[in-house]
Amino acid sequence: MLHNIDINKMNALMEENHDAKQIITQLLDNHHETVSTIAHEIRNPLTLISSSLQVMEIQHPEVQEFPHWKQTMEDVDFVCQLLSELSTFNNGDTLHYSVFSIERLLKNIAVSFAISLDSEDSDVEFTSDIPSGLGDFTGDKVKLEEVFLNLLKNAKESISGEGSINLFASRTKDTLTIKCKDTGCGISEEIIDYIFEPFKTYKEGGTGLGLSLSKRIIESHGGTISVESKIDEGSMFTIKLPI
Numbered sequence: 001m002l003h004n005i006d007i008n009k010m011n012a013l014m015e016e017n018h019d020a021k022q023i024i025t026q027l028l029d030n031h032h033e034t035v036s037t038i039a040h041e042i043r044n045p046l047t048l049i050s051s052s053l054q055v056m057e058i059q060h061p062e063v064q065e066f067p068h069w070k071q072t073m074e075d076v077d078f079v080c081q082l083l084s085e086l087s088t089f090n091n092g093d094t095l096h097y098s099v100f101s102i103e104r105l106l107k108n109i110a111v112s113f114a115i116s117l118d119s120e121d122s123d124v125e126f127t128s129d130i131p132s133g134l135g136d137f138t139g140d141k142v143k144l145e146e147v148f149l150n151l152l153k154n155a156k157e158s159i160s161g162e163g164s165i166n167l168f169a170s171r172t173k174d175t176l177t178i179k180c181k182d183t184g185c186g187i188s189e190e191i192i193d194y195i196f197e198p199f200k201t202y203k204e205g206g207t208g209l210g211l212s213l214s215k216r217i218i219e220s221h222g223g224t225i226s227v228e229s230k231i232d233e234g235s236m237f238t239i240k241l242p243i
């Protein structure tokens with residue numbers, strides 16, 4: 001893993017020397033591709049294992065009573081998810097641009113999220129303030145959707161019992177602002193500086209890729225993502241995207 005100091009040296013080298021810039025860029029691309037390929041290759045047989053286990057469960061429902069069966073199924077699912085996120089993480093910078101209505105995207109996400117809370121019989125109240133007139137946005141719709149879902153998922157996971165989540169959007173002439181606010185557990189000062197780093201997770205079953213992936217996606221759109229939080233009061237994530 002490269003440290004900040006190495007990255008600074010590498011950037012300096014790339015600025016000074018055009019050939020070095022080309023070679024390093026190519027090496028980094030190769031590196032990303034290798035990691036994505038490995039993740040993808042491991043996921044294929046793992047998906048087969050997961051399907052076989054599901055078939056076994058259907059044909060022999062009694063296996064569900066076996067010790068560790070449920071845990072094994074969950075672990076296999078988790079590794080599948082981890083590999084898929086690792087593969088996406090490596091492709092975080094490659095954007096597929098299209099022009100779309102940000103209002104419609106956010107409203108669709110809000111509806112799906114509200115339905116998922118309902119289906120879980122959750123005590124979390126969800127509200128959204130998404131005005132009409134946000135206009136068209138040029139960006140990677142799928143990746144941005146993933147970012148907003150990551151924030152909502154984290155918000156939901158931060159609340160145990162009752163609480164509320166709000167998704168807010170506004171637009172000025174040149175900036176689109178999206179805020180996701182929750183009344184969850186908040187983020188302590190000790191960890192707040194690390195939460196956007198890959199594999200930093202402070203929850204059971206987390207991969208720690210959600211926020212780092214989100215940050216990469218937002219930054220590759222030229223935007224910023226920031227957080228304000230108070231322990232036991234809640235958190236607010238703010239995304240700013242240039243239009």
Ligand SMILES: Nc1ncnc2c1ncn2[C@@H]1O[C@H](COP(=O)(O)OP(=O)(O)OP(=O)(O)O)[C@@H](O)[C@H]1O
Nearest residue numbers: 154155158186195201202203206207208209210211
């Ligand atoms: N809304 C939030 N409220 C409180 N803590 C949060 C919130 N969002 C993120 N965090 C903290 O930041 C950490 C990193 O979040 P991130 O989404 O990157 O990973 P994760 O949620 O732990 O795992 P994954 O997203 O892969 O399920 C979380 O483990 C949690 O401690």
Ligand SMILES: [Mg+2]
Nearest residue numbers: 150154210211
């Ligand atoms: Mg998360």
